[in-house]
Amino acid sequence: MNLPPDKARLLRQYDSEKKWDLICDQERFQVKNPPHTYIQKLRGYVDPTVTRKKFRRRVQESTKVLRELEISLRTNHIRWVREFLNDENRGLDVLVEYLSFAQCAVMLDFEGQESGEEGALDKAKSWSRSIEDLHQCAGQPFLSALAQSARQSAHRYNTFTSSKTLKNSRLVSQKDDVHVCIMCLRAVMNYQYGFNMVMSHAHAVNEIALSLNNKSSRTKALVLELLAAVCLVRGGHEIILSAFDNFKEVCKEKHRFEKLMEYFRGEDGNIDFMVACMQFINIVVHSVEDMNFRVHLQYEFTKLGLDDFLEKSRHTESDKLAVQIQAYLDNVFDVGGLLEDAETKNVALEKVEELEDHLSHVTEKLLEVENETMTKVAELEKQLLQKDKDLVAIKETYESTSSQVNTLRRMIEEKDAAFRRRADLEKRLRELEQQGSVGVLRGVAARPWGQRRRRRRRVRDCGRSHGSARAARAGGARADPSADLEPPPPPPPPPLHPRPYPLAQGSSCQFRPLHPWPHLCQEHPRLSFSALAYQPSGLRSR
Numbered sequence: 313m314n315l316p317p318d319k320a321r322l323l324r325q326y327d328s329e330k331k332w333d334l335i336c337d338q339e340r341f342q343v344k345n346p347p348h349t350y351i352q353k354l355r356g357y358v359d360p361t362v363t364r365k366k367f368r369r370r371v372q373e374s375t376k377v378l379r380e381l382e383i384s385l386r387t388n389h390i391r392w393v394r395e396f397l398n399d400e401n402r403g404l405d406v407l408v409e410y411l412s413f414a415q416c417a418v419m420l421d422f423e424g425q426e427s428g429e430e431g432a433l434d435k436a437k438s439w440s441r442s443i444e445d446l447h448q449c450a451g452q453p454f455l456s457a458l459a460q461s462a463r464q465s466a467h468r469y470n471t472f473t474s475s476k477t478l479k480n481s482r483l484v485s486q487k488d489d490v491h492v493c494i495m496c497l498r499a500v501m502n503y504q505y506g507f508n509m510v511m512s513h514a515h516a517v518n519e520i521a522l523s524l525n526n527k528s529s530r531t532k533a534l535v536l537e538l539l540a541a542v543c544l545v546r547g548g549h550e551i552i553l554s555a556f557d558n559f560k561e562v563c564k565e566k567h568r569f570e571k572l573m574e575y576f577r578g579e580d581g582n583i584d585f586m587v588a589c590m591q592f593i594n595i596v597v598h599s600v601e602d603m604n605f606r607v608h609l610q611y612e613f614t615k616l617g618l619d620d621f622l623e624k625s626r627h628t629e630s631d632k633l634a635v636q637i638q639a640y641l642d643n644v645f646d647v648g649g650l651l652e653d654a655e656t657k658n659v660a661l662e663k664v665e666e667l668e669d670h671l672s673h674v675t676e677k678l679l680e681v682e683n684e685t686m687t688k689v690a691e692l693e694k695q696l697l698q699k700d701k702d703l704v705a706i707k708e709t710y711e712s713t714s715s716q717v718n719t720l721r722r723m724i725e726e727k728d729a730a731f732r733r734r735a736d737l738e739k740r741l742r743e744l745e746q747q748g749s750v751g752v753l754r755g756v757a758a759r760p761w762g763q764r765r766r767r768r769r770r771v772r773d774c775g776r777s778h779g780s781a782r783a784a785r786a787g788g789a790r791a792d793p794s795a796d797l798e799p800p801p802p803p804p805p806p807p808l809h810p811r812p813y814p815l816a817q818g819s820s821c822q823f824r825p826l827h828p829w830p831h832l833c834q835e836h837p838r839l840s841f842s843a844l845a846y847q848p849s850g851l852r853s854r
Contacts, residue, residue, distance in 0.1 A: 347396035347403060350381045354406050358413045378492040385499035393503055404509055404516065407496055411519045414489040415526075490523055491531040498538055510542075511551065517542060521555035522562060524571060529579055533588040540592045549599060573616040583630045590636035593618070598643045607645050 323331070357374050385393055396403035497520065500506035510516045523535045539555070542548040560568045576589045597609045613619075622637050 344380070344384065347384075347392065347401050350377060350384070351396075351401050351403055351406050353377050354381075354410045358410055375488055375492055378489060378496060382492060382496045382499055385496055386502070390503060390505075393500070393506060397500070397506060397509055404500065404506075404513060407493060407500070408513065408516050408519050411490065411493045411497070411523065412515075414493060415519065415522055488528075490526055491528055491534065494520065494523055494531060494534050494538065498534065501538065501541065507545075511545065511548065517551050517555045518558045521552075521559050524559070524575065525563065529582040529585040532575060532579075533582075533585040536585075536588040536592040540588075540595045543592075543595050543599060549596070552596065567616060568612060570616060573613070573618060573621075577617070577621055580625070583633060586625075587630070587632045587636055590633060590640065594636060594640050594643070597640070603645070607647060607650075610645060611647075 385396065395401065497510065501510050520535055520538055524532050526532055539552055543552045556568050563571055565571060572589065576586065579585045593613060597606060597613065600606045600609065622640065626637055628634055
């Protein structure tokens with residue numbers, strides 16, 4: 313059905329029953345007339361050989377035929393539209409030709425109202441000759457499209473500017489054929505196939521643009537909608553500008569878009585036309601990517617008084633028109649501001665160059681400092697490695713020293729224990745001295761070393777036997793508790809060495825007296841006081 317996207321979305325929302333009804337209605341739809349029927353009628357309307365009486369009868373139904381054609385193009389199957397546009401029927405050429413005829417009638421009717429029939433004919437002929445003069449400019453690239461369009465317009469008006477044609481076209485100008493013909497072109501452009509044909513047609517867009525010369529505001533609004541649609545597609549902007557260049561030459565404008573701005577200011581009561589016109593201006597000016605070209609197009613409308621008119625119409629009651637006006641003002645380029653920005657940009661660029669030079673110098677200094685720092689870091693790393701080695705050596709020395717200190721501490725503790733034992737022995741000796749054992753010691757001290765040694769064994773054995781007897785008496789029955797017990801023998805004296813132990817050279821051992829018996833050495837001169845009373849501290853006796 314070739315529906316637009318919004319209509320297609322609405323159709324998808326229907327239920328299955330409603331969709332099936334639409335399909336059945338489409339199948340039951342019978343085409344009223346084939347395409348060639350409408351084409352023959354339209355060609356008969358522009359035939360200059362038809363008499364005025366016969367033409368009057370035909371033109372009475374021209375609007376009806378165009379309306380039926382528009383309905384067929386809009387509602388029939390796409391195959392019908394393709395048949396209408398094929399090479400055999402050439403329906404698009406027929407529509408453009410009839411639109412040219414109807415639009416020429418409207419323009420000649422404007423001229424005839426001002427200067428009469430003869431004046432209108434003279435102006436039409438002079439207008440035709442002025443278009444023929446444009447053929448000389450066809451060699452220039454910029455004017456090639458314009459000259460081609462002008463040749464087509466000149467050919468059309470040479471055909472239509474006879475006296476009989478002028479009278480016949482007056483009948484067409486009183487009808488609404490231009491508007492309905494534009495609607496037919498819109499129906500064709502609703503199909504992608506038809507839109508491409510209109511874009512590629514040599515004169516279709518030009519004739520649509522010339523249709524702005526119309527009294528009807530709704531016709532002008534419809535024309536602007538079609539031109540805006542063409543401008544939005546790729547390559548359409550150039551086609552629209554070329555069409556308005558042709559419009560300028562045909563309508564004798566001093567500036568391009570002059571008539572458009574004249575209609576825009578004059579139709580301040582028709583909101584639909586003003587919205588369509590403002591939308592078209594937005595698309596033409598702001599759909600260009602090149603900023604310089606956008607400023608050029610903007611300046612064209614500024615010279616025609618668009619900015620002043622928008623300032624007056626800015627507070628309009630129409631929301632649609634206010635949206636379009638605000639869109640134009642938001643996208644407009646402030647040329648003065650751009651110049652100031654350009655000057656500011658130049659100053660900023662100079663400042664940037666200075667900063668870049670300064671940055672390069674600072675970067676060089678930073679590199680030098682970085683190199684020096686890296687060198688220092690390398691030296692410090694070497695020193696750190698050496699310090700780590702020294703620390704490891706110190707730790708090893710500390711560990712060995714600690715082990716030696718611990719060994720010495722253990723030795724000192726052992727010696728202290730030996731000293732405590734000696735102190736206990738000395739204390740015991742003092743106790744024995746108080747008990748009277750000194751006398752025995754004196755007698756023993758005078759004996760030879762061997763006798764003393766044997767005597768010491770006997771005393772020890774006697775002590776053991778005495779201890780065993782005492783234990784037996786303690787364990788046995790106490791038969792005679794009043795029996796006299798023998799006193800225990802005195803303990804053996806400590807061994808007396810005949811000579812002192814030799815001391816190592818440089819020894820710092822201290823000597824302390826073991827026995828405070830100086831009178832023993834006086835009574836026994838053979839005993840050495842040093843051997844009897846002193847013994848080196850820290851040495852264990854054999």
